[in-house]
Amino acid sequence: MSIDKQTLEKIAHLARLEFDEKSEEKMLKDMNNMLSFVEKLKELDTDHVEPLQSMTFEMNQFREDKVQDQLDHQDGLKNAPNNDKDFFRVPKVIE
Incomplete structure (x- = not known):
């Protein structure tokens, strides 16, 4: 999969980005590089890998809600x- 100029322009419009011709070529190259990296990740065998919920093994310490002075x-x-x-x-902020 690769991104063409028309797709890049659509993405830029949705993201409210504007760039000149030179930057557009660089952006097109960078986005295609990212897509090729993601395609490479698809080659990995992840059948026995548990999905992550967090990048760390730390757990949140929740406290009990208590009604206090108000x-x-x-x-x-x-x-x-x-x-x-x-x-x-x-x-007044709304006309």
């Missing part, structure tokens, strides 16, 4: 630069 409504609004008794007041 701010009440008035304390949460206390340091707000602008509030309206029950709500934060923020500048």
Whole structure:
């Protein structure tokens, strides 16, 4: 499999990339090199290889969720630069 100029232009459009003619030729060469490397990987025998879930053998240490002290409504609004008794007041950002 190889990438032609038309496919490269489509990929560039989808990725919102722009490059000049010289860079386009280099990109085309680089992407074809990557594809040939992936094709080479297909030659490996992976029948008895377990798929990886992570690159390390470290496991996450999860903690139990516990309800702790929480701010009440008035304390949460206390340091707000602008509030309206029950709500934060923020500048309008949508026309």
